[in-house]
Amino acid sequence: MKIKIVKKSKLPLPKYKTDGASGLDLYADIEDKIVLKPMERKLIPTGIHISLPEGYEAQIRARSGLAINHGIGLVNGIGTIDSDYRGEIKVILINWSSGEFIINRGDRIAQMVITKIVNVQLDEVESLDDTQRGEGGFGHTGM
Structure with a gap:
């Protein structure tokens, strides 16, 4: 299935890291580093916009490595991108750990x-x- 994507960033397109991966990696499209303090949440832009066919959604999920190694997750558990949304995809990250995390x-x-x-x-x-x-x-x- 092909998904139309507009990339307003010089970062790579989202991609599957391995042949068996179910999730496309999303990248932080930020100019300067972001420090995420303990229990702090921030909206992180990805620089991409997508057009999904009706009857599909994009689920934005946490990366397990960030969760176990750094305590970084998504505030809303799983974010939903509906088929009629055309804005930039942004990710609401939260730092559940006791230390700062740099993005x-x-x-x-x-x-x-x-x-x-x-x-x-x-x-x-x-x-x-x-x-x-x-x-x-x-x-x-x-x-």
């Missing part, structure tokens, strides 16, 4: 996964069908 121009800050979505029609009813699990949740099956 430099061109650093790989997140990954973008393109997924198919299904729009549904909600059918309001008085009750739902019974299942073995029922309303059990939040550890109801034990450890």
